Amino acid sequence: MRIATWNVNSIRTRLDQVSSWLKAEDPDVLCLQETKVADELFPHAAFEALGYRAAISGQKAYNGVAILSRLPIDDVRVGFAALLRDEPGATELGEQKRVISASIDGVRVLNLYVPNGSALASEKYAYKLHWLACLRRYLEAQEREGDPLAMVGDFNIALESRDIHDPERLSGGIMASDPERQALRAALDGRLSDVFRVFEPESGHWSWWDYRTGAWDRDRGWRIDHIYLCEQLLACATGCVIHKAVRGNQQPSDHVPVVVHLAWPPESTQDDNGEW
């Protein structure tokens, strides 16, 4: 099973590129962020033609997440409120469409678009920290359900210096400040692991390059698009790849896809009939 994540910065603008990538790479699941389209205008037909069904949570112009899958999609959940109904704040945070999950082949796939935060002095930064605190409670509720979890998306946080092209200049600023890093670590709670780092300890691997200042040409990027796995799925991971070349496309997204390869479902626990 292969699960991918990609902030496409408008699914309608990027439709041809996403379709081409799906045809070439053939992942089982592709989680999208920043679809930037209302649900009634989502381009379902283009993906159905490629064998993918979509679970979506979008809005006009901003945010928006979707899960494309060629495997059956079950039990779709939108927003934090799906698991935190009684929590003050969970419903308000749902006004921005940033959270969707679904059960696919026995895996709970959670697709997130974490708020950027703009700048440390901005009220958007306070919103980001509030959102991450809510994510922590959401993941605690998810944990209680007991399903294997793959949490993917645009986290808008570089957790470590090796995830930034110029850590001396950028550490402490937006996407690299201690409070947001600690808030994400608290949500992970030692139970979810950044699978890319299982296979690649070195710096110099980025998933986002700013459109400005020639960041792509100079390879000045950040690794802010992540795939986090529970212990059970981590044991099944055979690789995690950043599809860097996509950033060189004509009219690209500023992010590129990240893909995890999983030996799932584990064959040792299934017999020839696929029964347990």
Add this chain to the structure above:
DNA sequence: ATGACTAGCACGGCTAGA
């Protein structure tokens, strides 16, 4: 210190991204 680019909305110049 700021802005650079890109997209959406709507057709001029904002907001928002990161």
